[in-house]
Each structure stands twice: as structure tokens, then as C-alpha cells.
Amino acid sequence: AQTVTQSQPEMSVQEAETVTLSCTYDTSESDYYLFWYKQPPSRQMILVIRQEAYKQQNATENRFSVNFQKAAKSFSLKISDSQLGDAAMYFCAYKGNFGNEKLTFGTGTRLTIIP
Amino acid sequence: DTAVSQTPKYLVTQMGNDKSIKCEQNLGHDTMYWYKQDSKKFLKIMFSYNNKELIINETVPNRFSPKSPDKAHLNLHINSLELGDSAVYFCASSQDRGTPGGRRETQYFGPGTRLLVL
Numbered sequence: 001a002q003t004v005t006q007s008q009p010e011m012s013v014q015e016a017e018t019v020t021l022s023c024t025y026d027t028s029e030s031d032y033y034l035f036w037y038k039q040p041p042s043r044q045m046i047l048v049i050r051q052e053a054y055k056q057q058n059a060t061e062n063r064f065s066v067n068f069q070k071a072a073k074s075f076s077l078k079i080s081d082s083q084l085g086d087a088a089m090y091f092c093a094y095k096g097n098f099g100n101e102k103l104t105f106g107t108g109t110r111l112t113i114i115p
Numbered sequence: 116d117t118a119v120s121q122t123p124k125y126l127v128t129q130m131g132n133d134k135s136i137k138c139e140q141n142l143g144h145d146t147m148y149w150y151k152q153d154s155k156k157f158l159k160i161m162f163s164y165n166n167k168e169l170i171i172n173e174t175v176p177n178r179f180s181p182k183s184p185d186k187a188h189l190n191l192h193i194n195s196l197e198l199g200d201s202a203v204y205f206c207a208s209s210q211d212r213g214t215p216g217g218r219r220e221t222q223y224f225g226p227g228t229r230l231l232v233l
Binding site: 047102104 | 146
């Protein structure tokens with residue numbers, strides 16, 4: 001069974017600085033998807049970024065980028081120029097392929113932005 | 116326009132009651148999911164339907180029964196509610212890329228339903 005581990009329950013960063021959230025996972029599959037979701041206090045689950053395992057290039061979405069290390073099974077999220085609106089719980093999630101559609105989530109990292 | 120909607124957003128009820136949560140998506144997706152988020156914020160899959168067919172059924176008490184009248188709707192009915200059922204329940208949907216066994220990709224979530232059992 002796949003597992004996702006987020007080892008940082010809480011992180012904080014000064015506004016405008018850069019922060020990296022860690023995620024590792026365990027799988028025996030070679031083809032899969034990885035996601036970062038954001039959950040602000042409104043509790044809405046918002047997709048931040050996704051990565052296909054077969055792509056070597058790291059995904060980027062504006063101020064958000066990932067460092068995907070397939071061999072190490074690591075998938076960290078970097079947030080540049082942190083803004084107050086980035087404050088939220090961040091969840092790393094894994095989705096397999098070919099009949100394994102469910103998302104397996106990590107336990108989340110609570111990110112605080114310091115003004 | 117709301118992509119994935121859930122009703123109600125809040126549900127407070129007594130132990131032993133039966134309640135339903137409704138989910139609708141207007142994204143044209145053919146796969147829908149129910150997830151449960153517990154008090155520690157941990158999210159876990161409960162069920163998934165593809166084109167009205169149950170494809171994922173995790174270890175969930177049989178007091179929980181999903182129903183999909185069509186591929187745009189997935190409802191969750193809960194019988195004999197217990198204190199431990201208190202949680203936030205999320206509906207999500209995704210698109211099957213085509214052929215059976217094809218790739219189902221990003222899941223989009225509804226706003227969640229906070230259920231409190233007293």
C-alpha cells in the first residue's frame with residue numbers, strides 16, 4: 001500500500017521569503033501522480049500543483065514549484081515570495097494509475113506567514 | 116459557477132439519526148469520490164463511483180451508503196449516526212481520460228460538509 005509522509009506538522013515563514021515543505025512517499029508503482037493541495041481556514045481543498053511521475057521536469061505554477069526526486073521518492077513544495085494568503089494547511093497526495101484512482105494524503109503541514 | 120457543490124455545508128444532529136449529504140458536479144466528470152477528514156485533519160477515501168458504478172469501497176461501516184443516480188451526482192446516506200461520525204466530508208470529482216483503465220487525473224473538491232453528531 002502507498003503511504004505519504006509529511007514530517008513537518010508546522011512551518012512558519014516571513015512574508016516575502018521562501019519556504020519549502022517536505023513530502024516523501026512509498027510506492028512500488030512506476031507511473032503515478034503527485035499533488036499538493038492547500039486548505040485555508042475556509043476548509044476548501046484547493047489544488048496547488050501536480051506532477052506526473054513520468055515527467056522529469058519539475059512542475060511550476062507561478063510562485064509555487066516542486067522538487068520531484070523520483071529515485072528518492074521525495075516531492076517537496078517551494079513557495080517563493082510568501083504572501084499572507086498562503087497561510088493554510090498543505091497536503092501532499094499520491095494517486096496511482098490504472099485502477100488505483102484514490103488519493104492517499106499525508107498528514108499535512110500547517111503554514112503560518114509572519115507579517 | 117460552482118464546479119463541485121455539496122449540501123448542506125453544516126449538519127448538526129443527534130446520535131441515532133439518519134442523514135444524507137448531497138454532491139453535484141458540473142464539470143462533466145465521470146468519476147466521483149467521498150473523503151472523510153477527521154478532527155486531526157487526516158483525509159481518507161471512503162468511496163468512489165465511475166459512471167454510476169462503485170469502484171472503490173474502503174473499510175467503511177455499512178451504515179454509510181453511497182448512491183449515484185447519475186454521473187453528475189453522488190450522495191452519501193448515513194444511518195444510525197454515532198459520535199465518531201463527526202467529521203468533515205468532502206466530495207470530489209475527476210475525469211477519466213477515456214478507455215477502461217485509462218488515466219484519471221486531478222480531483223477537484225467540493226467545499227465540504229461539517230457533520231457534528233451530539
